[in-house]
Amino acid sequence: MTHTPVAIIGAGPAGLTLAHLLHHNYGIESVVFESRSRQEVEETVRAGVLEQGTMRLMRETGVGDRMDREADIDDAIELAIDGERTRIDLAGLTGHHMAVYPQHEYLKDFIARRLADGQPILFNTTVDDVTGYDDDQVTITYTGEDGGQLQLTADYVMAGDGSASPNRKLITELPGAVRSKHEYPFAWFGILVNAPKTQKELIYANSPDGFALISTRSDTVQRYYLQCNPEDSVDMWSDERIWEELHKRVSTDDLRVAEGEIFDKAVLRFRSAVTDPMQRGRLFLAGDAAHTVPPTGAKGLNLAVADVSVLAPGLARAIKKNNTDLLDQYSALAVPRVWKAQHFSYWMSSMLHTVPEDPYFQTQRSRAELRSVLATEAGRKYLAEQYVGIDLPTFEV
Numbered sequence: 001m002t003h004t005p006v007a008i009i010g011a012g013p014a015g016l017t018l019a020h021l022l023h024h025n026y027g028i029e030s031v032v033f034e035s036r037s038r039q040e041v042e043e044t045v046r047a048g049v050l051e052q053g054t055m056r057l058m059r060e061t062g063v064g065d066r067m068d069r070e071a072d073i074d075d076a077i078e079l080a081i082d083g084e085r086t087r088i089d090l091a092g093l094t095g096h097h098m099a100v101y102p103q104h105e106y107l108k109d110f111i112a113r114r115l116a117d118g119q120p121i122l123f124n125t126t127v128d129d130v131t132g133y134d135d136d137q138v139t140i141t142y143t144g145e146d147g148g149q150l151q152l153t154a155d156y157v158m159a160g161d162g163s164a165s166p167n168r169k170l171i172t173e174l175p176g177a178v179r180s181k182h183e184y185p186f187a188w189f190g191i192l193v194n195a196p197k198t199q200k201e202l203i204y205a206n207s208p209d210g211f212a213l214i215s216t217r218s219d220t221v222q223r224y225y226l227q228c229n230p231e232d233s234v235d236m237w238s239d240e241r242i243w244e245e246l247h248k249r250v251s252t253d254d255l256r257v258a259e260g261e262i263f264d265k266a267v268l269r270f271r272s273a274v275t276d277p278m279q280r281g282r283l284f285l286a287g288d289a290a291h292t293v294p295p296t297g298a299k300g301l302n303l304a305v306a307d308v309s310v311l312a313p314g315l316a317r318a319i320k321k322n323n324t325d326l327l328d329q330y331s332a333l334a335v336p337r338v339w340k341a342q343h344f345s346y347w348m349s350s351m352l353h354t355v356p357e358d359p360y361f362q363t364q365r366s367r368a369e370l371r372s373v374l375a376t377e378a379g380r381k382y383l384a385e386q387y388v389g390i391d392l393p394t395f396e397v
């Protein structure tokens with residue numbers, strides 16, 4: 001193997017979805033490079049919400065069966081202020097559902113499908129260098145599983161290698177390129193617990209003690225998040241402190257957060273970042289390599305899927321029809337959606353969390369904003385539409 005139409009760096013949501021769309025929709029081959037092992041990719045704990053468009057893409061391209069069988073497909077979420085819960089009827093307000101389906105399960109389905117299709121994923125393989133993207137052909141220099149260095153040429157390359165992507169600088173070093181960033185004064189403490197469900201629907205809770213989120217993984221495993229200080233370490237949160245804080249923030253007389261054995265603890269940083277443009281010649285960025293959103297609302301995976309929903313038909317038109325018009329529009333088409341997701345994630349985060357430096361003013365203001373949104377059908381509908389996600393773009397090839 002010395003040449004491929006599309007080289008894909010990273011077997012995350014962006015890379016695996018692009019590889020699948022190219023193969024399934026257009027019969028275009030690609031090679032996926034992944035520095036981690038298959039096991040690590042399939043076991044890394046990430047967020048868990050699929051937008052309606054992502055669910056639809058999975059179903060329409062033949063990778064939705066397990067999701068339909070095993071995901072928690074809900075027609076509502078709840079938002080709480082001081083324990084007073086308001087139901088957001090996603091299905092009634094938008095006609096769509098949401099699925100709680102962890103990212104690693106999504107990745108497992110795409111890996112299994114790709115291998116069943118006989119298409120390559122090179123695990124434990126590090127890309128050392130990418131050249132030629134400004135010219136007629138890309139060259140990828142990589143070190144394989146056995147330690148030997150090899151080269152592969154490609155017509156195009158997509159870097160979907162995450163927020164620490166070493167390839168992003170090839171674009172951000174361009175004159176006029178923008179890398180816009182925002183930091184938040186809070187983080188999440190995430191836990192996995194062996195416990196039954198607290199209730200069927202997710203609860204996003206705003207409380208004076210800080211935000212908490214009750215999510216799920218299955219009937220017997222639950223996923224909870226607590227607002228914490230970004231400087232906190234895992235050992236600062238004993239099980240006792242976690243339960244005390246969860247009950248203070250979420251439990252009420254008629255609803256008690258289900259307790260159980262905690263088997264995973266992690267601190268999740270909040271960051272926003274946007275790269276514009278997302279293209280340089282034959283090199284494209286997608287997913288976290290291009291942009292990061294804070295976790296509230298779980299837009300990260302869905303945004304990667306939206307990026308490659310533009311990139312896949314763009315590449316197909318270029319490769320099969322020798323027409324790069326859609327590919328050349330990639331940044332112009334993808335970046336506005338990135339900013340919308342950025343806004344939604346920022347908005348949900350700021351409306352639901354307490355701000356440590358200015359507890360009184362900011363807390364009262366953001367709670368008033370949340371109350372205003374929940375008080376009218378227009379407000380609930382806006383939130384619901386953004387939460388289930390706007391339709392993915394579609395293009396003829």
Ligand code: DHB
Pocket residue numbers: 046047048049100202213215216223295296297298
């Ligand atoms: C989950 C994560 C989120 O950020 C969110 O908004 C909802 C659910 C989760 O991991 O289950």
